[in-house]
Amino acid sequence: MKDKNLHNLKEKKMNSMLKTTMILMIGFIALGIVPMAGEKALKAAEQGEFVLVPVENPKYNRNELFPAYENYYSPRVKKLRDRYSLDQVVAGECDEWKRILLLRHWIRANIDIENVNPTKTRGDTFGILDAALKGGGFHCTHFSIVQHAVYNSFGYVTRRLGSGPGLKSKGKGGHHGINEVWVNKFCKWVLIDGKYDLHYEKDGIPLSALEIRDEVWKDDARSVVRCFGPDCKRTTELYKDESWGPHPEAYRWVSWETSTNRFTSFPAPGSSCLVMYADDIYKNNTWFRSSKPHWAYNTPSLIATPVRDWIYWTPNVITSKVTLKSDSVSVRLTSFTPNLRSYQAKRGSAAWVDCDESVEFPLKKELNDFAFRTINLFGVTGPEHHVKVDWKK
Secondary structure, eight states: OHHHHHHHHHHHHHHHHHHHHHHHHHHHHHTTOOOHHHHHHHHHHHHOEEEEEOOOOOOOOOOSSOOOOOOTTOHHHHHHHHHTTHHHHTTTOOOHHHHHHHHHHHHHHHSEEOSSSOOOOOSSHHHHHHHHTTTOEEOHHHHHHHHHHHHHHTTOOEEEEEEEOOOSSTTSOOOEEEEEEEETTTTEEEEEBTTTTEEEEETTEEOOHHHHHHHHHHHTTTTOEEEETTTTEEEOSOOSSOSSTTSGGGGSEEEEESOOOHHHHTTSOOOOOEEEEOSHHHHHSOOEETTEEOTTTTSTTEEEESOHHHHTOOTTOOEEEEEEOSSEEEEEEEOOOTTEEEEEEEETTSOOEEEOSEEEEEOOSSOEEEEEEEEETTSOBOOOEEEEEEEEO
């Protein structure tokens, strides 16, 4: 009993001492007198810390299926631009998307359409264009070959596609050759039809091949409009020549060539492999060409992937690893940029400067906004990637 009373007495005495200490601390702070331990705590609070600010940057997708690209140093690139005065086609126009539309229009204006009996040539870009300028006519495959070479010769990453309505019924099993070009301005792939000087939009946004395909399977692409010419004349009217060629129906089925460097690797033959998107539509339906299943089925040439992001990899887009230090930030940059010249960086509204893939910047006690981008050997810049670090007390 005596031990218990002694214990209670000690506990009351300890609580009293703690209470007295707290009262003294409050009094000291009120008088501006801060003990050493409290002074360090207040200074730490005043100093604050740097914190990363969440940023919604363009999504980065690795390139898993299309590793090749046209070679900037190939003499065929300069020859193409010089021989057909292509620089004059886009002279004075700095907007990337408008330049792409002007080049597409030039192709259509200089190649006549001949679906049944195209002019016989060796089949490469120079053979097609030389014959076309003499009055020769060609079908969609030839247009896609030329457009692929022209866009890539300006540094716009472009690839060739095949598509079709894919139905077994008569007249609905045809095939169409087109291109997709990566547009940095929109940070997305856009379907471009050189034969008809055409692309497709929904709600004012240019669409990729799979986006058009999705709309066709959903509701016959009722929300999709066709945009013709460099001025993007929008219409939902049927084209006078073909029922499906220049119509969303042509994209019920789509495949991509894995050979994305046919122009500068010529005369070496390209791969015959095709990529298809193996989603539920692919699994539950059959692509017919001329009343027969597509020739690539059950062959080694077919690469069927269920990973949509592998098809829509992102050229020129940056991903980063950021490390905060006491008074600086370290950033390591990664991208897949064909013909990369350099990374570039800027702080706030400063000018862009070339930088390495690993950089470190001192931090200011404010919102620090660092922007990064790629630039290729053609001078084409990629989408901006931001890293923001703020000072928080």
